[in-house]
Amino acid sequence: MSDRPDDQTRPQTIPVVEEELRVGTREVETGRVRVRTVTREHEQAIDQALASVDVDVERIAIDREIHETPEVYDDGETLVIPVVEERLVVEKRLFLREEIHIRRRRTESRHQENITLRSQDVIVERETADGDPAGSSIAEGNAKQ
Template sequence: MHLAEEKLTVTRENVLDALVTIRRQTTTHNEPVSLMLRRENVEVTHVPKNERVASMPEIREEEGVLIVPVVEEEVEVIRRLVLKEELHIRRTKEQVLWEESVPLRKQHVEIDRKEEDT
């Protein structure tokens, strides 16, 4: 025989206690970029020769100068090669500073938390 009896009932409910707002913003700024670039220039000089040659001269290099023979045939009773000119090609190198602004993107996040009154 029970004189008194207790019963337990458990329930769940959702309670909103805060609101969170997140804002993401993307900004762009220019970032200067400096690089040292290497550039090679070519200088071509025509050197008149007008020499008769027995065979086609070879392309050669002398003291850092590339020499390309240019010949032409002349018609006589016999044909012979005449070295008309040589192209003297000299390479020079220089370094130049290169600068340019490049756009970079960056995102910022702002978080606001507002507590609810309960």
């Protein structure tokens, strides 16, 4: 500044400065990963008990007059189912014609068979940005089929 009189009467300009900040990102490849699976097979024997029920049907002739229809009943291992018919006589009568006896027998047998089970191992291989392998790891048994 000078000491001249006209300098003091003239307005002075003061610059105001403001800074702005811009933030951004950019992608940089630092490495790659390759994931693959290896399938293994092994045989495993199974031994399982299997149950079945066989039935014998026996028809027993009764041919006896009855007054009402008998109920189906269970006689231990035998299911008894009455079979009735109406016969025309001078009057209508109910006859027990026969009974059907059904016996149940439970049998057990063993079933053996070899089956093939498969499982997969996962192999992860990491590569650096220039394509060189950086190491690998194996996660065993992570993928079951």
